[in-house]
Every structure is written in C-alpha cells, then in structure tokens.
Amino acid sequence: MALVTMKELLSVAKDKNYAVGAFDTLEYITAEAIIRAAEKRNTPVIVMVMPMSLDDPNADAFMGYLTERCRRSSVPVALHLDHSPTYEACVKGIQYGCTSVMFDGSSLPYEENVRITKKVIEAARACGVTVEAEIGHVAGHEGNMLEGNVADPDAYTTVEEALRFYKDTDVDCLAVAIGTVHGVYKGTPKIDYERLDAIKKELPIPIVLHGGSGLGDEDYKKLVAHGINKINFYTAMTLAGAAACKQYIEETPRFQFTDVIAAGQQAEEAVVDHHIEVFGTLSVLS
Numbered sequence: 001m002a003l004v005t006m007k008e009l010l011s012v013a014k015d016k017n018y019a020v021g022a023f024d025t026l027e028y029i030t031a032e033a034i035i036r037a038a039e040k041r042n043t044p045v046i047v048m049v050m051p052m053s054l055d056d057p058n059a060d061a062f063m064g065y066l067t068e069r070c071r072r073s074s075v076p077v078a079l080h081l082d083h084s085p086t087y088e089a090c091v092k093g094i095q096y097g098c099t100s101v102m103f104d105g106s107s108l109p110y111e112e113n114v115r116i117t118k119k120v121i122e123a124a125r126a127c128g129v130t131v132e133a134e135i136g137h138v139a140g141h142e143g144n145m146l147e148g149n150v151a152d153p154d155a156y157t158t159v160e161e162a163l164r165f166y167k168d169t170d171v172d173c174l175a176v177a178i179g180t181v182h183g184v185y186k187g188t189p190k191i192d193y194e195r196l197d198a199i200k201k202e203l204p205i206p207i208v209l210h211g212g213s214g215l216g217d218e219d220y221k222k223l224v225a226h227g228i229n230k231i232n233f234y235t236a237m238t239l240a241g242a243a244a245c246k247q248y249i250e251e252t253p254r255f256q257f258t259d260v261i262a263a264g265q266q267a268e269e270a271v272v273d274h275h276i277e278v279f280g281t282l283s284v285l286s
Contacts, residue, residue, distance in 0.1 A: 006100035100130035136177030180211035
C-alpha cells in the first residue's frame with residue numbers, strides 16, 4: 001500500500017474501536033518480522049524506531065532501507081520515532097522519513113513539556129507528520145527493562161492534566177499512564193480503567209498505551225474496549241526471539257548462523273501476528 005501517517009491509521013482505529021499495534025525495531029531482522037506479520041494479516045501496522053538508531057553510524061543505510069520497505073509494503077505502515085527526548089531528535093526523525101514522532105517530555109515540568117511539544121508540532125505539521133506526546137509518566141523506560149519495573153500511582157495521568165495538555169498543545173494523540181510499565185512487569189499489572197474511561201471521555205484524540213508487554217490477552221482486549229487505539233509493544237517480542245534462538249542452538253547439533261537468525265525472526269513474527277489479532281486490528285479490506 002504505502003508509507004502513511006500515524007494519524008491516518010489511528011483516526012480509523014478510533015472510529016471503528018480497535019487498536020493498531022506499534023512494534024519497536026532496532027535492526028533489519030525484527031523490522032521484517034513486524035511488516036511480514038502485518039502483510040499476512042492484511043492489517044495496518046506501526047513500525048517504531050528509537051532515537052539511538054538515528055545516532056548510529058549506519059543510520060543512513062538502516063533508515064533508507066526501512067522507509068523504502070514501508071513504502072513497498074502491501075499494507076499501510078506508519079514509521080514512528082518513539083520516545084524522542086528533545087526537539088532536535090524529533091526533527092532528525094522527520095528528516096529520516098518518519099511519518100510520526102513522539103516527543104517524550106513526561107519527566108519535565110508541565111510548562112516545559114508543553115513548550116517543546118508545541119515546537120515539535122509546528123515543525124512536524126509543516127511536513128505532514130503526526131505528533132504523539134505523553135502526560136503522566138510510564139515507569140521503566142529509563143531503567144533496565146529486563147530486571148522488571150512497577151507502576152507508580154503517583155505518576156498516573158489525571159483527567160485534568162490530560163485535558164489541559166491537549167488544549168494547550170493540540171497534539172494528535174496522547175500516551176497516558178494508567179498502570180503499565182516499560183519492560184518486564186514485576187507482579188501483576190493493575191490497570192486503572194476508571195481513570196482511562198474518564199480521560200477517553202474528555203479527549204477527542206486517540207489514546208496510546210505504553211508498556212504493553214506485561215499484559216495478557218484479556219487485558220489488551222479490555223483496554224481496547226475502553227478506548228485504547230495504539231499499543232506500544234517490544235519486550236515480549238524480543239524476548240521470544242531470543243528464547244527461540246537459544247532453543248534452536250540447544251536442540252540442533254549442526255547449524256549455520258542464518259538458521260539461528262531465522263528461528264528468532266519467526267518467533268518474533270508469530271508474536272506480532274498473535275497480538276495484531278488480540279488488538280482487534282481490522283483488515284485494510286474491512
């Protein structure tokens with residue numbers, strides 16, 4: 001189909017009450033796993049890259065491949081820059097061809113978060129690029145994602161600040177903190193659905209869930225039913241790929257390096273495929 005903006009994908013998801021999966025990649029193998037799964041399902045997908053990928057010495061080659069692969073996909077794909085810590089990082093993402101960017105000012109004072117978000121929006125909209133921001137703070141992004149994290153209720157998004165932030169910035173979509181964490185979740189997640197319902201009622205834009213990997217299928221389905229339209233997902237996917245590689249090595253007497261890569265890629269693709277179904281993402285033919 002085409003490389004499209006995230007706003008295009010999420011506006012349909014919001015109208016039809018489903019979520020689009022947003023899956024991170026740091027390299028070619030996982031990127032292919034994500035896009036292939038979406039193509040097999042004939043559903044839209046969001047491929048996310050991190051700012052560190054844009055600072056890599058091989059960023060030109062990787063982003064050149066990724067933007068072209070998204071353009072050649074048989075389904076609509078949005079290429080999203082996730083968790084940009086600065087205005088400059090967002091601009092770099094736009095220059096590399098991202099069709100949406102996230103400025104993450106959730107750890108900043110409110111006024112500074114608003115100021116930089118508005119600056120990013122001004123630059124992005126001049127290029128037809130979607131902007132996501134975050135209010136409240138989803139724990140774990142700044143720590144070791146594999147050791148486990150817990151949600152801090154004191155950092156959850158309030159209805160008042162979500163509405164105020166939207167009015168102050170006119171952002172395209174908003175990530176909120178309602179009980180999830182980035183990386184591995186310590187214990188059992190406790191999602192504040194009442195808070196989510198109240199935020200959803202007040203905001204006319206799509207709501208984004210970060211830290212999706214620690215949840216079960218029924219959690220996702222309930223979150224979608226309560227109005228989540230974009231679900232960020234990475235940790236469980238990459239751990240599945242690593243586990244498949246380890247198992248293949250342990251069980252196979254002789255193999256090539258490419259065999260190990262294929263085993264990991266197939267496992268990641270299966271995880272993406274499963275969650276596309278769980279998120280209720282509709283076929284582009286629907």
